[in-house]
Amino acid sequence: MQQERLSFIFLLVILCRHGVKAVDLTACEGETAQLTCGDLTSEVIACDSDTANLHCDQGHIKVLSANYGRTNSATCSSGKNEISNIQCTQDSSLSVLASRCDGRKYCSIPASNTVFGDPCVGTYKYLNVSYICIPSSAIIQKRTTCEGDTISINCNNRFIKVLSAHFGRTNSATCSTGRPSNEISNVQCIQSSTLSVLADQCDGTHACFVYASATVFGDPCPLIFKYLNVSYICHPNNQFIKVSAANYGRTNSTACSTGKPADQISNVQCSQSSSLSVLTTQCDGLKDCYVPASTTVFGDPCSGTYKYLNVSYTCGPVFLTLGKSAQLKVIAKLKAQLCLCLYAFEGLQQFSRHTVVFLSLFMKSRYRAASFVCTVNMQQGRMSFIFLLVLLCQCGVKAVDLTTCEGATAQLSCGLTSHVFACESDTASIHCDQGRIKVLSANYGRTNSATCSSGKPADQISNVQCTQSSSLSVLASRCDEKQNCSISVNNTVFGEPCVGTYKYLDLSYVCIPPSEVIQTENSCEGGTFGINCYKQFIKVLSANYGRTNNETCSTGRPADQISNVQCSQSSSLSLLANQCNGKQACSVSTSNTVFSEPCVGTYKYLNVSYICQPNNHFIKVSAANYGRTNNETCSTGRPAGQISNVQCFQNSSLSVLAAQCDGKQDCSIPATNTVFGDPCVGTYKYLDLSYTCGPAFLTKK
Incomplete structure (x- = not known):
């Protein structure tokens, strides 16, 4: 297969996975071109005495910004002389719009002094509004x-x-x-x-x-x-602008010609060669972009001609906005995924027995040279272009890049589990696009000195043995079975587990699909607990080895062996999850040998809730560095001396990550010197990593 053909396939795969929308746009001279890939954001401009109309086909209006006045000399300038004052703003514009339009599906408002007052007497003004349509399912x-x-x-x-x-x-x-x-x-x-x-x-x-x-x-x-x-709000769309063609000038006599004399539209050979570079500089990589179609922005390619701006752009994944070298790196990653897919299908005997896959994968590192080699030889026939494309779109291997600032915790996930951290006095928000919430674990307190530590004195973050045992029950009672849940992170809600310590809420949860049934089983001490999901895979939701009532596993037992109903082994869930998660079947001995003894003299039992899920993907860390390789990432609020060293590498980063995370469905790891060591003292670092989610064989050497 030729290299060019293969690269083209991978480009199509990116488009297949993310979706790409092509847009053509024309803005007459004096108007503003509105390029948007946000889907949520819209802009409306209404000239003085006109009416601004805001409309949401779905959801309701939320006004983001508004100004009645003038901030440029191009907008609403046709035939007007009173346009020189471009410092004209009306501070109350946003509150006026918000009070009239927020929460509605339709809203019309006159752009006039009567509504907004006159911020600059003698200037011809306009109303500039940006708003979004909040989906009905979204929560602000x-x-x-x-x-x-x-x-x-x-x-x-x-x-x-x-x-x-x-x-x-x-x-x-x-x-x-x-x-x-x-x-x-x-x-x-x-x-x-x-x-x-x-x-x-x-x-x-x-x-x-x-x-x-x-x-x-x-x-x-x-x-x-x-x-x-x-x-x-949290929304599903994440597409970005990529301008592909642009011209400010005139190439026909019909566009933007209404009311214009013939001599202003007769020159149809008017082109401004710098139009594309101007647009790409201002708009590429953004979700929304507004550019006045004016000679102030583009220069005047043909004096005396009434011009217009013609733009073509696409909305697609951020890949499309990257330079060629960066795109090649992404394509290289997808080639690696193709190899993994082929290998997986070979293992499942989806190919002819004559198919031989040679896989040599030197996974990407952003810091050192890397290569991807995948050669596919077939003794009988060649894989078709269409089959390759379908294979890549359907094989189910996902690549993830993740950056975590020093002091925060990196969350790698290939399963159903999501993690949320919220600092004290903030609000933790949990959301399921589909299905319902099931809280798996929670702690309000502090178990490391890095999380939620920015700007805090040492004595407020030094106690890392701070736990609140009731955290899980508080979260579960408020959030389980809901689609959305918000909870304040404070002592009022959770109680005070450690006075003087600045705390945070650390929780994990899953979204139980509507079709899934949570199954609950008990196994008495001395027996064997077994789960069988047949062709699906086990996900343990909760587990306790101990006793929380005097009825379960009580037959024939004396009262003193079943009277202690406050007996819990806190490590039960992690032990069972490690042994069973991701398997189709699992059996565990219900004994002190496996779970250790939480309450001597009490006859115990194992209580487990779980679901059988179709997903069985696991983490494989492919590249990692704890250090700093640029002065932009994780730089907010940092002095120059902490971000100037961009040659900071910790060679053991990959091995540390792989040891802790490979083969798991979910993995949390603090980006701290305690975990990785300090490769450059005095530099504020971050953890940069890449991993794939795929079948279990990817985690094998």
Whole structure:
């Protein structure tokens, strides 16, 4: 198979997996071209005395930004002279729009002084509005973080869209505990750039951590103790703009010709050669992009001609926005996956017995040269182009890249399990796109000194033996069987397990598919516990070896052997999960030998709940580095001295990850010096890793 043909197949695979939309757009001179791949975000511009119409086919309106005034001389400028003042803004525009339109499916509002007031007398104004359509199933989530703390947003397998944000103070109650009155008295303190700063860092990512400080957002009111207030949603779309063609000029006499004299539309050989580079610089890689069709932006290729901007772009995975060398690396990764798919199908005897697959896979490292070699020889016939494409789209091997800042915890997952961390005073949000929540584990306290430690003094994070035993029952009672669940992370909800320690909530949960039945079984001490999922695979949800009632396994037992109903072995779930998860059948001896003795003299039993699931993919770590290779990643709020060393490598990173995670369906590992060692003292590091989810044989040497 020729290399060019194979690379083309892999490009098609990317399109097959993610979906690509092609868009053609024309904006007349003086208008604004609106390129969007966010699906959620729309922009409306209405000239003075016109009406702005906001509409959602599905869901409801949420206004993100609005201004009635003028910030450029191109928009709504045709035939107008009063356009020179481009510093014209009306601060109340957003509140006016939000009060009239938020929560509705349709909204019409006149762009006029009567509605908004006149921010600049004598200037011809326009109303510029951006809004999103919140899906009916989406929940607007809110976070408030006090100055000096870190806000954490986690959408698990979905993508963050920040709706509103402000760093400052708008009331005297929030984040006021222990603060003198002069630090909380100014309630008109707002940093206007907060939304754009946070959106730049978080939109389109699965998880985001931002330091609530003047270093990040600027200081809108010195001497006032501020807080960061954020609202956002988690949504499934994550496609980006890639501009493929553009011209600002005129190539025909019909486009944008209404009301124009013949001499302004007769030149149809008008092209601005730099149009494409201007558009790609401003828009490639963004989800939404707004560019005025004006000579200010593009220059004037043909004076006296009324021009228009014609653009073609695609919405697709971030791969399409990468440079050629980066795309080749992604294609290399997919080639590796093809090899794995072929190997898996060979093992399942899906190919002819004459098929021979030679697999030599030197997995990608971002830090050292790597190669992917896969040669497929067939003695009888050649695999067809279509079959290769279908194979790649259906084989079920997934590649994942993950970056985790120092102090946070990397969550690798190939199964149903999701993990959520929320710092004290934040809100933990759990969501299932399909099915219902089942909380597996939870702890409100502190078990390491890295998680939720940013800006905290050493004495508040040194106690790493802080656990609250009731955490799981609290979460389960509030969240189990729901599709969405939010819970405040504080002592009021969970109680205080360790005074003086800054705590966090660490929880794991699964989304039980609607078709799945949770099965519960008991096995008395001395017996053998067995699970058989036949052609599906075991996922243990909960387990306890001990006694929580005096009825189960009580026949013929004296009262003193069944009276202790507070007997639990905390390690039961991890022990059983390690032995059974991912298998089709499993048997375990119900004994102290396996689980150890939680309560001497009590006759115990093993209580297990589980489901049989179709997925049986496991983690295989392919590349990892704990250190720093650029000065952009995980740099927010960090002084230059902590991010300047970009030659920081820890050679043992891969072996550490592989030892802890390979062969598991889920794996959590802190990105800390304690785990990996310190390869460069004084540098703020991050853990960068790649792993694949695939059948069990991928984890074998």
